[in-house]
Amino acid sequence: MRNLLNFIIKYSTWFVFTFYVLISCILLVKSSDNHFSLYVSSANAIGGVIYRTSSEVTDYFGLLSVNQRLQESNAKLENEVLNLRNQLAQYKVLAQDTTGAIRSHRFGYIGASVINNSVRHPRNHFTIDRGSADGVNPGMGVVDQSGVVGIVDVTGKNTARVISLLNQNQHFSAKIKDTPYVGSLTWRGEDPSVAFLEEVPRHARFHIGDTIVTSGFSTTFPEGIDIGTVMGKVKTTDDTFLVLKIRLASNFKTLGTVRVIKDALKQELDSIRNIGAYE
Numbered sequence: 676m677r678n679l680l681n682f683i684i685k686y687s688t689w690f691v692f693t694f695y696v697l698i699s700c701i702l703l704v705k706s707s708d709n710h711f712s713l714y715v716s717s718a719n720a721i722g723g724v725i726y727r728t729s730s731e732v733t734d735y736f737g738l739l740s741v742n743q744r745l746q747e748s749n750a751k752l753e754n755e756v757l758n759l760r761n762q763l764a765q766y767k768v769l770a771q772d773t774t775g776a777i778r779s780h781r782f783g784y785i786g787a788s789v790i791n792n793s794v795r796h797p798r799n800h801f802t803i804d805r806g807s808a809d810g811v812n813p814g815m816g817v818v819d820q821s822g823v824v825g826i827v828d829v830t831g832k833n834t835a836r837v838i839s840l841l842n843q844n845q846h847f848s849a850k851i852k853d854t855p856y857v858g859s860l861t862w863r864g865e866d867p868s869v870a871f872l873e874e875v876p877r878h879a880r881f882h883i884g885d886t887i888v889t890s891g892f893s894t895t896f897p898e899g900i901d902i903g904t905v906m907g908k909v910k911t912t913d914d915t916f917l918v919l920k921i922r923l924a925s926n927f928k929t930l931g932t933v934r935v936i937k938d939a940l941k942q943e944l945d946s947i948r949n950i951g952a953y954e
Contacts, residue, residue: 849872903922
């Protein structure tokens with residue numbers, strides 16, 4: 676109590692000054708209609724700015740929630756499309772072989788956000804906010820809304836590191852869409868929007884603008900996911916294979932929302948391949 680009294684006595688001059696200023700403002704506003712109108716309009720303007728700022732902040736955080744729900748919705752829709760494609764392919768097989776069995780729901784997606792990314796190094800990686808607790812495992816393919824972006828390399832409980840397509844050490848099996856011509860897609864450490872499809876058979880037919888897609892020759896990616904488009908042929912001294920310059924479909928500088936591909940048959944197919952490798 677004594678400290679409070681000492682504080683009041685010490686700053687009594689300021690308290691008196693503030694009191695008189697408030698009384699003066701009140702008398703000034705009430706003494707004239709013009710002053711009162713000015714006060715009301717000023718108060719409304721200041722209040723409007725405060726409410727507008729508050730609304731913008733609230734809307735921003737609301738958008739984060741909306742964006743998360745959209746990611747989940749997109750992942751579900753991608754799952755449905757992928758499963759329908761898989762079932763259609765199985766029905767086509769059944770049309771030729773009635774003893775076959777339909778394997779539906781082979782592939783699925785796990786939605787994720789990129790939380791760290793690089794495009795300036797020879798061997799680039801990026802990090803996503805999903806890990807082993809979400810079902811993400813090494814070797815799973817990763818795509819965004821435009822096409823292939825990488826392969827999961829290392830997983831933690833809640834995060835995972837992805838080998839970017841922009842990595843000189845990583846090769847992707849790809850082909851010219853609607854053709855049997857398969858090659859090895861690689862990035863040469865230069866333009867982050869350009870890669871090269873190597874080991875394409877010399878007799879392969881292609882046109883500028885043809886779409887390059889995943890070949891489906893692995894458990895990492897299903898067949899037919901976009902990678903990019905053909906820009907032209909690269910001159911080489913190799914008389915056996917062609918090298919095609921590819922404009923990548925995805926913008927690696929702005930990676931945000933991605934999806935990790937689950938393959939229900941991956942473990943089984945990989946184990947079979949490993950058995951063959953040791954024979």
